[in-house]
Amino acid sequence: MSTAMNFGSKTFTPRPPEKGAFPLDHFGECKAFKEKFMKCLRDNSFDNSMCRLQSKDYLECRMDHQLMTKEPLAKLGFRDLMDPPPNQSDRDSKP
Amino acid sequence: MLLPLLLRQAAACRAAPMRLLHRQAEHDLLRRRLPPRLHAQSRNRKSKSEQQQDEWSTRNKTVLTYIAAAGVGMIGLSYAAVPLYRLYCQASGLGGTAVAGHDVDQVETMTPVKERIIKITFNADRHASMQWNFKPQQTEIFVVPGETALAFYRAKNPTDKPIVGISTYNVVPFEAGQYFNKIQCFCFEEQRLNPHEEVDMPVFFYIDPEFDEDPRMARVDTITLSYTFFEAKEGQNLPLPGYSYN
Numbered sequence: 001m002s003t004a005m006n007f008g009s010k011t012f013t014p015r016p017p018e019k020g021a022f023p024l025d026h027f028g029e030c031k032a033f034k035e036k037f038m039k040c041l042r043d044n045s046f047d048n049s050m051c052r053l054q055s056k057d058y059l060e061c062r063m064d065h066q067l068m069t070k071e072p073l074a075k076l077g078f079r080d081l082m083d084p085p086p087n088q089s090d091r092d093s094k095p
Numbered sequence: 096m097l098l099p100l101l102l103r104q105a106a107a108c109r110a111a112p113m114r115l116l117h118r119q120a121e122h123d124l125l126r127r128r129l130p131p132r133l134h135a136q137s138r139n140r141k142s143k144s145e146q147q148q149d150e151w152s153t154r155n156k157t158v159l160t161y162i163a164a165a166g167v168g169m170i171g172l173s174y175a176a177v178p179l180y181r182l183y184c185q186a187s188g189l190g191g192t193a194v195a196g197h198d199v200d201q202v203e204t205m206t207p208v209k210e211r212i213i214k215i216t217f218n219a220d221r222h223a224s225m226q227w228n229f230k231p232q233q234t235e236i237f238v239v240p241g242e243t244a245l246a247f248y249r250a251k252n253p254t255d256k257p258i259v260g261i262s263t264y265n266v267v268p269f270e271a272g273q274y275f276n277k278i279q280c281f282c283f284e285e286q287r288l289n290p291h292e293e294v295d296m297p298v299f300f301y302i303d304p305e306f307d308e309d310p311r312m313a314r315v316d317t318i319t320l321s322y323t324f325f326e327a328k329e330g331q332n333l334p335l336p337g338y339s340y341n
Contacts, residue, residue: 012269022299034295038247055244075203
């Protein structure tokens with residue numbers, strides 16, 4: 001890794017993640033959402049912008065199952081995907 | 096060096112008037128001349144050399160004070176240098192340290208730079224003695240700066256006993272590493288896998304929108320994220336890379 005003793009050269013310093021580490025999903029509770037996300041990625045030639053809805057769903061699943069601290073989705077960068085009140089939420093379950 | 100010289104001179108000065116006095120007295124006795132002038136002269140000479148003495152001793156004291164002050168100043172400076180250097184590194188981003196100003200609120204307000212598409216490739220490594228199977232679930236993903244992205248790795252423990260792993264990561268090219276922000280991942284904390292267990296490990300990250308404005312990053316189209324898993328002994332703590340800077 002960055003074992004360089006040369007002070008002038010570019011070295012890499014790893015930084016801890018901003019919100020810490022994800023707890024492991026031992027029971028596969030959110031596996032379905034993950035599969036949806038991966039399928040979306042494969043269908044869209046791995047373009048992340050097309051699959052943001054699925055990634056939002058996966059993170060929501062994690063939050064629901066205590067695998068992630070609950071946070072408003074806007075703080076996770078999903079401000080543009082924020083759905084208005086629940087009458088439109090049935091649209092999100094599209095793969 | 097100068098100090099002993101000065102002291103010797105001062106001592107010599109003190110001795111000189113005594114010798115002078117002796118000589119004068121001899122002269123007087125031998126020549127039976129006791130002109131008051133000579134007495135006056137010798138008195139003047141004595142006071143002049145006394146004056147010189149005083150001058151020299153005050154000069155000595157001043158020099159000593161200055162030297163002592165300089166010494167204390169140097170010691171203080173060496174203590175102050177540590178936080179000052181750290182501040183300087185943060186401000187100038189020298190040596191690849193994280194540039195100050197990465198705050199969590201930025202995620203909320205940043206806007207994606209849709210014209211700049213970057214390919215992120217994933218790499219998974221493990222230490223030779225680590226028996227997990229560890230691989231990324233996608234080889235690459237296309238993101239734009241300012242947009243949060245999710246990626247998955249998969250780890251499986253094929254053995255019959257639980258193994259605790261801990262991981263660290265690396266970003267290539269190095270300069271892009273300061274723009275690569277992870278919101279949440281699975282690194283730097285012990286992760287325990289039971290026998291024959293397989294889990295998905297997500298990484299939630301984004302590329303700082305300022306990436307697009309950095310002239311050094313103008314030709315960077317591919318960033319590689321590489322994770323390496325090591326086996327952790329129970330209770331061992333990997334030092335968090337908080338204050339490490341080189």
